[in-house]
Amino acid sequence: MSIISGGFIILVQCFLWTAVFRSSPQEIINGYTYSQIIIYSVLSGVVSKLVSAGFEGEIANDIKTGGLSKFIAQPIHYFSYRICNFFGGKTVQIGVVLVLFVILMIVFTQIWGFQLRGVQIVMFLVSILFGLLINFLLFYSISALAFIITEVWGVYIAFNQGVYLLSGAIFPLNIFGDTFARISSYLPFQYVVFFPVNIINGSMAIHEIVRGLLLQAVWVIVLMMISKLSWDSGMRKYVAVGG
Template identity: 40%
Template sequence: MRNNKYVKVLQLGMQNEMEYRANYWLQMAGFMLPIMTQIFLWLAVFGSSGQARVVDYSLPEMLVYVVMAGVTGKLIATGFEYEIATDIKEGGLAKFMVQPVHYSAYRFCRFIGGKVIQSAVVLLAAAILLLCLSLEGQISFELSYILLYILALPGALVLNFVVYYALSGIAFWMTESAGLFLYGVACHLCS
């Protein structure tokens, strides 16, 4: 198992994620900033409305939603689609034809390797944030919901990988597919 080529690729993904530590920690801070902004926004909305429910959500439900939506978005985000498009456009895909490495498995292991480090930090930050909100009396937890979330997360990660991997193949027919990915991200942010 130690000499398995895909385990090495997984380790490569982990190393690549932590290669630029300052950039990594700035990304993590950038991930927390919108969540904190939304928390303060919803605290102000509920505080000024004087109602227990706004748009059919209570304050604790909205806070949990804001935190978990941000966490889930960060955990399942891909980012490799530009690398695949570049491999196709510049011929980097050809080196995998002569090596005993399957390109899909290589990409998946490298993706998961990067997500291992990122997931640990993001889940720790989310746990601390939710714990602080819980100690303040804002939210409460149900163990069954936490377990269901943990069970659904790997499926969401694999599904997102497969969708973006398939979309990356559009680079075979388009000269510049990066615009398509940007358009997809913009549509995702608008919804």
């Protein structure tokens, strides 16, 4: 069902951008040609599905029902369990996405003469790995709110929608204006979808890509520290009340 809904959203975006470009005398809108914006819309839909989390509800349930207690008694770190479970669940998705990616590149090449360099592909794959880590750490960190909020589902939904928008999964972030794009550049969200897709889109120079990859690595480190602090604080409360 999520694949069908994701495909429907991509189609709506493509129809929308087609209408925008047909009604505009300009060949470039907000820094994108028609082919680039269509490629962005398709790839952002695919990438956003690939990097999605979805485990925050399971964590809240573990905290609420006491399922977290077994990880206190056993030499299994909950973080290690969750990240292995996250990437293990992505194995099949990654395979499917790689096949879909090859098909899409062939289609784009046939329609628009789209060309990819080997270095772009390598950097794109590295950025996807970082994007997966960043999104995991974002949702793992916010999941710690379940230690202090009994009904945390509303917070999760709001956060999920916020990340979806700020990551560039719906529209390229720079269409909202320079100010919004500048603010977004200081946040981790754009490095989940917007940045990886623009590597493939050919709208970034090599030095910009390298800088972006370094910033992704920095955000992974920062978010690891944030998640550790939030979970250490939450676990102290959990143990104190007899969790």
